[in-house]
Amino acid sequence: MIFIALSLLVNGFLIVSAGVWQIFNPPANPVVLFHLHANVWWGAMLLLLGLIYCIKFAPTRQG
């Protein structure tokens, strides 16, 4: 489980970071529905899920 948690955490962090960076530096050829900034809120959801998993399944809590 901790591997899944780490994966979600890192994945979410990278997606949010890329999304935030793109808000301030819009790409020359944006993807469809770029204005929705799906990478920001979707990445945030993954990040949150990863955080919850990391806390819940932390090795120190597993005994």
Add this chain to the structure above:
Amino acid sequence: MITAAAMYVAPRLVHLSAVDAAIIIFLIFYFGLVLTIGFYLQRRANTGEDFFMAGREMTAWIAGLSFLSANLGSLELMGWAASAYQYGILATRWYWIGAIPAMLFLGIVMMPFYYISKTHSVPGYLRLRFGESSRALSAISFAFMTVLMSGISMYSMALVMKVVLGWNINFSIWVSSLTVAAYVALGGLRSAIFNEVLQFILIWAGALLIPVLGLVEAGGWSNLKLQIARNASAEYTQPVVDIGIVRQQPDGDSLDWHRVRPGVCDLVWLLDNGFFGGAAGACREGSSLGEAGIDHRRSVQDAGPVHRDPPRPSGAGGAADKADRRDNGGGYRRPQLQRSPAADAGALLWAGAFRLGNHGIDCGLYVRHGGKRERVYDSVDL
């Protein structure tokens, strides 16, 4: 060094600098993570039973997630998208008619036979029933299919890497296949299963956004249906009216192998998945749902006192039970079915051959553009 690296980077089609950086960082992290899982589980793969059967200690939901993940590879994500684009809702017949009933039949009727025979694979079961020659034939046909099918899967994956990151196709295939080989070699089936659970989460986390954004872009479900009705023929949304054998397909082309294929494949999926566990699914990495280490002994113990006899196939009926009682040594009894090896071997070859042909066509290598068949990598100018 730089020159050698540059050889592996082809001209890119999509320029996404911020996203590129995130993707590359995650890819490095991901490859490291799956290898870490392999190393982490290496110490638990001490015996053949550990390596090939994960010690028979996987819980049902882990084995189930792994099985689902094994059916969510690049072949499915790219192939089914291409198939839906080409045939419309007709493409869903593969699962609705071919795969789902077949998997239910496999799980309810056939799997108990596979399980009580205590074999490691479907070919192993065939050896119990028909002898070594049947097992050899099954193994060879499966190996032949797997080599080609894995090639298609890796090629589909490499196409994505090529389009998104500009990576050379051979480079992508070598890196990914060596990584998979490493973590499987290190931890065996247990490593494969846990990596597939990880992949299941990532695939769902990534793919779930597609229908959400797709519906937003299409203007909601109602507008989506309106656009399909306006831009495609009515048959594009008819899954069962044209069974694909006699009549023309939705794109209006005349009858040929590609037209016949969807109808025939319903039968193939039924046979292949129903009797042979979906050769790819059942034998992939030595696992099937029943043989991938689901601890059936524990469920038997939970249900009551431990019996000497193995769990009997509830769906097989009394005749099979009576046949099973012809004991072959006091232990587990070999299931006896009245089918000839020749018929079984023929069905295996049939299923294998059609699976090969269909995966080859539907893996996303071909799409239709205005009635003209083109290869995807031509259409995207790779």
